[in-house]
Amino acid sequence: MQPIVSCRGLTKTYGKGALSVQALREVDLEILPGDFATLAGPSGSGKTTLLNMIGALDKPTTGEVAIDGQALQSLNATALSDLRLHKIGFVFQSLNLIPVLSAQENIEFVLELQGRPSKERAERAREALKNVGLEGMEHRRPAALSGGQQQRVAVARALISNPAIVLADEPTANLDSKTALELISLMYRLNQENGTTFVIGTHDPRVMEHTKRHIELLDGKIANDTRR
Amino acid sequence: MIDTLKTFGSLAWRNLWRNSRRTFITLIVVSVGLWSILFFNSFMIAWTQASKQATLSVLIGSGQIHAPGYMDDPSIDRLMQPPDAALTKALNAPDITAWATRLQLPGVVVSEYKTLPITIVGVDPALERKVSSIPGKVVKGRYLKDVSDDGIILGLNLAKRLKTGLGRRVILMSQNVEGKLAEQSFDVVGLFDADKNTEDFYAFTGRTAEQAFVGLKNQIAEIVIVTPDTVNVDTTVKNLQAAAPKLDVKSWRKLSLFLAASDTFMQGFIYVWLGVVFALMAIGIVNTQLMTVFERTQEFGLLRALGMKSRLVLLLVAMESAVMIGVGVLLGIVMAAATIWWLSSGVDLSAFAAALEMFQGGQVLYLKYQPQAFIQFSILIWLLGIIVALWPARRAAKSNPVDAMRRLT
Structure with a gap:
């Protein structure tokens, strides 16, 4: 099966000389179609940096991303x-x-940009909003939606163009437990029903409990990659 | 693309009201700036026209015809014959409203108390009324009755300096055709009120009376013409020159260099004013747009992360500026139109009469809509505003999605 994401020998260094910080060190990673994975690790472990590389938002210092x-x-x-x-x-945090x-x-x-x-x-x-349980809220502006509803809209937007992969960086960080659980359940359902690939950067154990694959980063390296 | 522009236009409009106070400030800057340009343009044109009209209507007219050399040496030796058939036909063309012949000679006026240099102007009163404002400026006594009237009209100030007045006699002296000094007494039949220069240096009598005074038969010094339009008088001058190739035909621009220079200066001044106002507006526009862009860095980063190309971000911010400046321009047009309408019945500047006389200005200015200027300056301000707003727009377009994500997470 061809991977959706393929990282080979990925390194990322910020700054130069003595002040340089190596955020990623020789990371090799493959995300397969239908994966529902968490990318976990303590602050500064390189989660966001790796998501940026996978999301084509930043370029690695060395290595390849496909x-x-x-x-x-x-x-x-x-x-x-x-x-x-x-x-x-x-899907971002806020x-x-x-x-x-x-x-x-x-x-x-x-879709307009497309x-x-x-x-x-x-x-x-409208169909996407219905799919995330926000039917009837089509004309509400973000300020008139709760945090959980805003994240649902973000999920609907992330999925609207049938992307190869959805990257979510700390999507539940600003949500209460119930709403966080609802959001994760929603993403999981979409993964199950449509086979959409999700990679979720988080250190929220509530999220990790629901994922099929758990990738743990430590000091810029993959310390653990397990499937359930 | 039309769909995108529609969406962006709607987005731009909504974004304008995210910080309504800032938008209002920018709208005020743009609208007041454009208002001042449009209003001052109308005011300057009214001023220029009033000044021009006031000056040209006294003696100069729209143009004059002389014998060659008369302008350099306006003596009795450089006169010309009355217009022949070809020139008369050209003078009666539709582009000439009126024309009149004059005999102008240097001389002196002598009263019991004083002798002063003047120009003695012999006129045909019936024709003169059509080309000059002097007949209407007689405030005491009467104007000349006909071409043979041997009374004299003096300026109020000249009469005062001569210590003479209505009903008194003065002696005029000038060189006659034989090169000898001619002198004759004339009754003061009228006094006119004009600008100080005209009052002091011009005295009017009937043309044939003056011709008889210096021994001339029918020679004249000049033909003055009046055209409906003083701007495009060059064609008329060319036609007259063609009809009278041996004579010297000049437009008012050549006859009154000061007036022509002030006319050009006024036209240039509006562009200087435009530059000054626009510089102030540009500072306001760039400042507010930079603040907007800075505040929305995360949003632009989000847009870039979602896949919006940098040129579309630039287009979005440029459209916001275009909409905002466009609204300001419309407001400015409405304000200027209202002001000009309010003042179209005349701005009375008689309180500044002395200063106006110095600058040859009219005392009542009639402001008119200048549709071409409204369109020209409005589009110019709008386009220039968009161009300066491209700087903040470029900053927005360069938003780094990684930085935005870093701030968001």
Whole structure:
């Protein structure tokens, strides 16, 4: 099975000389289609750095990253934007949504960037909101949604373009236990129903309990990679 | 692309009101700036036209015809014959509203108390009323009755300096055709009120009366013309020159260099004003847009992370500026139109009459809409505003999604 994400000998060094910090050290990693994985580790272990590499947001110092068989090193900024737009979905910890757009418009925005016609955009956005349990809240702006509802909208937006992988960085960090559990259950359901690949950067044990694969980073290296 | 522009336009409009106070400040800067440009442009044009009209209507007209050399040496030796058939036909063309012949000669006026240098102007009163404002400026006595009227009209200030007045007699002296000194007494039949220079140095009598005074038959010194449009007088000058190739035809621009220079200066001044106002506006626009971009760094990073290309981020921010400046421009147009409408019935500057006389200005200015200037300056301000706003837009476009993610997580 061809991996969705393939990292080979990945290193990332910030700064130069004596002040340099090595955030990733020779990381080899493959994410397979349908994986529902957590990327865990203490603060400074390199979780976000690795997610940035996988998400085509940053380039490694050395090593190679390939998404869906496409090597990122050779791509320019525009091609990387295209890759993010079509193949990667993002869910961040907070400030996920554009505040002046409604829930539906936030989701439609990705399709708009892809050049989809307005009728298709509206239909798919409504369907996506229904899928994450936010039917009837299409016209609410982020400020009128709870934190959990905002994260659901972000999940719906991440999935709207059927990406190869969804990267979520601390998606439950600002949520209470019940809402966090609901969000993880939602992502898990989508993974089960649609086979969408998720990689979730977290140190929330509630999240780790629900994932099928657990990757642990320590000092920029993969210390543990287990499947359940 | 149209869909994208529609979405971005809507997004830009909503983003404008995220910080309404800042938007209002920028709108005020743009609208007041444009208002000042449009208003001052109308004011300057009204001022220039009033000054030009006031000056040209006294004696100069839109243009004049002389014998060659008369302008350098306006003596009795450099006169010309009345217009022949070809020139008369050209003078009666539709682009000339009125014309009149004059005999202008240097001389002196003598009263019991004083002798002063003047220019003696012999006119045809019926024609003169169509080309000059002097007949309407007679405040005491009467204007000349006909071309043979041998009364004299003096300026109020000249009469005062001569210690003479209405009904008194003065003696005029000038060189006659034989090169000898001619002198004759004239009754003061009227006094006119004009600018100080005209009052002091010009005295008017009937043309044939002056011709008889210096021994001339029918020679004249000049033909003055009035055209409906003082801006495009060059074609008329060319036509007259073609009809009278041996004569010297000049437009008012050549006859009154000061007026022509002030006309050009006024046109240039509005662009200087535009530059000053725009510099202030640019500082306001760039400042507020930079603050907006700085505040929304995370949002731009998010957009970039979602796959929005940097050129689209630039387009989005540029559209926000375009919408904001566009609204400011519309407000400025409305404010300027309202101000000009309010002042279109006339701005009375008679309180500044002395200063206006010095600058040859009219005492009542009539402001008019200048549609071309409204369009030209509004588009210019809008485009220049968008261009300066590209700087903050570029900063937004360069937002690094990694930095944004770092801030978000």
